[in-house]
Amino acid sequence: MRIAFLVNSIEGETSYYTTTSLALAALGRGHEVCYVTPGDFVLRPDNSLLIRATTLNGSKPKKPETLLNALKREQANVVTIDIREIQVLFLRNDPSEDAESRPWAVYAGTNFGRLAAAAGAIVVNDPDGLALAQNKLYFQGFPETVRPTTLISRSIDEIRAFIEDHPDGVILKPLQGSGGRNVFKIRSKGEANLNQIFEAASSAGYLIAQNYLPEATAGDIRLFLMNGRPLQRKGVYAAFRRVPAKGDVRSNLHASGTAEPATITPQVLGIAEKLRPKLIEDGMFLVGLDIVGDTVLEVNVFTPGGFPEIAAIHGLDFSEDVVIALEDKLRIRQLYVGAVSNRALATL
Template identity: 65%
Template sequence: MRIGFFVNAIENETANYSTTHLALAALMRGHDICYLTPGDFVLRPDDSLAVRALTLPASNYKKAETLFKDLQGDATTVETMNVTEIDVLLLRNDPSEDAADRPWAAHVGAVFGRLAAERGVIVLNDPDGLAQAQNKLYFQDFPASVRPETLISKSIEEIQGFIESQKKGVILKPLQGSGGKNVFKIGSPKDSNLNQIFEAVSGEGYLIAQGFMPEAAEGDVRFFLMNGLPLQRDGKYAAFRRAPAKGEIRSNIHAGGSPEAIEVTPTMLKIAETVRPKLIQDGMFLVGLDIVGDKLLEINVFTPGGLNNLSQMYKTDFTQTVIEALEQKIVIRDGYLGRISNRQLATL
């Protein structure tokens, strides 16, 4: 089969990204791959959907670094093809990266992904589900039992009042964003920096204020779910702790956090089971849960990262399991002969 990887920009990819390792796993299992970016779709007058896909000069890669080097090199080829020549399209872009400088590009994956799904391509995560999850407000649709106490507002008075009610302080961050950008801990509504922080963060839109959990000082746990269930391979769970750097409140790897191996607890499994029904309902094939204590901080449905870290920690290649699941979806799709929706297929 041919797997297409939709990303924000080729030049922004890295050898360590989960997308690169998924592409390598697909090639190692004998599949073809290609890369797409927001400007690569063509809807023609006859209603056919074409793509300008970037293909690699070789297929026998053994290391992600070699694949990445060729991906960034001059030997790649841009091939125009009907979108139906792609069997599976993985939407691996982060809309928040394009929201400010390229707002036209932020939602292209979901929009054209829907058109591709209508033409028989398996599109994951389901584009209609992703359209509902364009910012962190999506998180509020999950059961309250797994969410920390949260306020969403653009009013500094509302935020000050919420901070006053939280004796352990709050975490303040933009509603639209990722990678730990503009995340602050506020201890009191009298914090001398509150006005400056509010001005900096509110410039990006609405703000989220969440009750601070002391357990967060040790970092959070990134726990992967696939098809609505914990991702496992060789009896091991795809989960690791993201420990913050010294003096940091953010545990994101991009913000200097470091990955650590963990044992998955019954609490983590209970959280996964609690969010499972909605993830299945929304067609979320591969997601990353960010867990602190007995609460979820976020659910990453666009570009959950860390699969490469897992492989190094547990000597288990979870990307192979992901590609195996895609192979099975092709079998299911062909067996149902168009009688199954993309959203249903996404989590089977």
């Protein structure tokens, strides 16, 4: 099986990214891997879709650093491959990273992903589902009982009124964003620098305001779902607690948060079950939920990360489970010869 990973840029990939772990797991199970970026698709006049893929020249690295060095060196092998020679296209790019500097790249994965699926590749997460989730407005489609109270607006007057209605405070962040960038806690509508915060957070578009959850001071739980259900092996869930740095409201690991073991309770599993129907309907193969108490703060469908942190905590690399699931999907695709849609196959 040949798996192509779509990433924002090869230069930006790191050893602690979950994508790196997935690629190593695929190599370890005897598969071929290659990396593709948003600018590497080619649609020829005869409607054939090709990708300019960075490959490994037949090598099988076993360490993250060795893999990335092979991909990033100047003599890395870049070949043009017909999409029909790719069995799986794994969309692992973060559109929000390109929204300002490369707006043309934001929709490349979903647009060309549709064409790849039509040509016979298994594309995960499903590109039509991902197209619905290009920003946090997607989150509003899940049951209200598991979501924070939310306002989406570009009006500072609306935001001030929302803050006044929530004495415990409000979290303010861009509707299009990730990684904890421009996330602020507002304690009251009289916050001295509210205007400056508003300008900084709204520079990329709409803002999302949510009621602050005091339990968030202890961090949130990142729980992975695969095929719509919590990912687990040997009684251990693919999950960890993301603890914010002292004085920071953000638990993102890229924003100085730290990873600790998490207790997965029946309450947490019940929350995941409430989200399952829509995730399956949208073809969301691999998803990361961020949970505080009985509330989901984020549904991460593009590049949910944390597998290396879970491996460090529990000694289990769930990347192999993901690759095995892809192998199963390939067998189903071959058995049904296109009779099962990509969206359905993504969560089977």
